[in-house]
Amino acid sequence: MTALPAALTIIPPNHPLVGRVSPPGSKSITNRALLLAALAKGTSRLTGALKSKDTVLMAAALRQMGVSVEEPDATSFVVTSTGRLQAPEGPLVLGNAGTAVRFLTAAVATVDGTVVVDGDEHMRVRPIAPLVAALRSLGIDATSESGCPPIVVKGNGSFGKGRVEIDGGLSSQYVSALLMAAPLGEGPIEIALTGSDIGARGYVDLTIAAMRAFGAEVEQVDAGTWRLQPSGYRSTDFAIEPDASAATYLWGAEVLTGGTIDLGVAADAFTQPDAAAQAVIAQFPNMPAVIDGSQMQDAVPTIAVLAAFNNHPVRFVGIANLRVKECDRIAAVSTELQRIRPGLAEEDGDDLIVHADPGLAGQTLPARIETYADHRIAMSFALAGLRIGGITILDPACTGKTYPAYWDMLAGLGVKLEPAE
Numbered sequence: 001m002t003a004l005p006a007a008l009t010i011i012p013p014n015h016p017l018v019g020r021v022s023p024p025g026s027k028s029i030t031n032r033a034l035l036l037a038a039l040a041k042g043t044s045r046l047t048g049a050l051k052s053k054d055t056v057l058m059a060a061a062l063r064q065m066g067v068s069v070e071e072p073d074a075t076s077f078v079v080t081s082t083g084r085l086q087a088p089e090g091p092l093v094l095g096n097a098g099t100a101v102r103f104l105t106a107a108v109a110t111v112d113g114t115v116v117v118d119g120d121e122h123m124r125v126r127p128i129a130p131l132v133a134a135l136r137s138l139g140i141d142a143t144s145e146s147g148c149p150p151i152v153v154k155g156n157g158s159f160g161k162g163r164v165e166i167d168g169g170l171s172s173q174y175v176s177a178l179l180m181a182a183p184l185g186e187g188p189i190e191i192a193l194t195g196s197d198i199g200a201r202g203y204v205d206l207t208i209a210a211m212r213a214f215g216a217e218v219e220q221v222d223a224g225t226w227r228l229q230p231s232g233y234r235s236t237d238f239a240i241e242p243d244a245s246a247a248t249y250l251w252g253a254e255v256l257t258g259g260t261i262d263l264g265v266a267a268d269a270f271t272q273p274d275a276a277a278q279a280v281i282a283q284f285p286n287m288p289a290v291i292d293g294s295q296m297q298d299a300v301p302t303i304a305v306l307a308a309f310n311n312h313p314v315r316f317v318g319i320a321n322l323r324v325k326e327c328d329r330i331a332a333v334s335t336e337l338q339r340i341r342p343g344l345a346e347e348d349g350d351d352l353i354v355h356a357d358p359g360l361a362g363q364t365l366p367a368r369i370e371t372y373a374d375h376r377i378a379m380s381f382a383l384a385g386l387r388i389g390g391i392t393i394l395d396p397a398c399t400g401k402t403y404p405a406y407w408d409m410l411a412g413l414g415v416k417l418e419p420a421e
């Protein structure tokens with residue numbers, strides 16, 4: 001679909017969804033690899049990469065800082081760098097890409113000059129104060145007036161040395177950001193977790209794996225402490241695996257329609273945390289009564305929409321973090337499920353309860369789903385439209401953040417989509 005309409009109505013298919021679909025490359029790994037390649041001297045070829053709003057913004061920011069980022073084909077980036085980022089002309093404007101904003105806020109401290117890291121109106125309410133405080137404790141002149149972007153970083157060309165503490169309770173991306181910048185320090189840097197535990201630890205594991213692939217020395221001192229040597233990075237060729245969060249929509253479409261979709265990759269071959277969702281989705285329509293979403297946060301909207309069709313209610317716990325994603329996802333999922341049918345979901349503190357009703361499938365319940373500029377709300381509620389007639393997704397183009405081909409993918413599986421006002 002070239003130009004997407006303001007809204008799309010999904011016509012429930014009268015057949016199981018069957019076919020072969022390759023999910024796009026991982027957003028998390030693509031944005032790590034782009035940054036690490038830019039911090040390495042030489043040329044790195046990244047294959048299997050995601051080309052979407054979040055990664056295009058990261059690539060553009062790196063180009064602004066003097067890095068050559070070429071795009072020989074639809075899934076590759078070729079990054080050539082001196083290994084240093086140069087001061088950009090204007091601010092780095094990064095939309096609502098949490099990875100780009102958080103990772104670059106730390107990395108630009110290695111620039112000799114002033115860098116403003118900014119995002120759109122949604123990003124400007126997503127917290128970054130813990131990361132700014134950690135940078136300041138390393139002697140870096142970083143400031144954020146509101147505790148959210150924009151952040152002004154006045155770098156002196158180095159990332160400092162010594163010990164830094166970080167509370168990753170609101171976002172694991174703060175920890176990943178410090179880890180990736182640390183090999184550019186003046187000396188060894190120790191990063192220690194403090195306060196609340198980090199949300200999804202699997203993202204830190206992804207970070208460390210990517211850093212090691214680019215030649216960094218990362219030593220795990222204990223469960224919450226890492227020691228980094230000032231090794232810098234080595235350019236390398238790097239293959240990016242498909243996106244596990246994107247895969248959750250395909251696993252969901254399969255179980256909801258009784259179909260078989262071949263992703264070309266087994267669930268246990270992913271290294272991303274959201275792959276854990278497959279084992280839960282595979283239990284549909286008898287998914288557990290309590291699901292801890294803390295280690296598969298981006299999959300929670302997918303599983304919550306499936307839960308509406310489960311044989312019994314589901315309580316999602318460990319998901320407080322979802323309130324500071326692209327939107328408040330606990331409120332959004334609850335509100336939009338209730339738009340389909342009042343009483344279908346409720347918030348209980350920071351838990352989300354979905355009151356399942358297997359009888360929903362096959363009904364027509366017209367609902368215009370508000371998506372809050374959040375790709376995951378659009379993609380997960382589209383799944384409801386596979387079994388309920390009358391589901392209209394507003395602003396379908398918002399899936400471009402991580403999955404621009406989402407609607408084409410559904411159409412390719414035989415799902416009819418009708419433009420709506």
Ligand SMILES: O=C(O)C1=C[C@@H](OP(=O)(O)O)[C@@H](O)[C@H](O)C1
Nearest residue numbers: 028099171172173199203297298
């Ligand atoms: O490091 C990453 O790539 C990500 C970490 C998670 O965010 P938080 O660490 O902010 O919870 C996740 O929700 C996001 O989509 C990607």
Ligand SMILES: C=C(OP(=O)(O)O)C(=O)O
Nearest residue numbers: 096097098099298325326
């Ligand atoms: C939370 C997400 O993105 P980010 O934090 O990278 O903006 C997401 O993709 O679900």
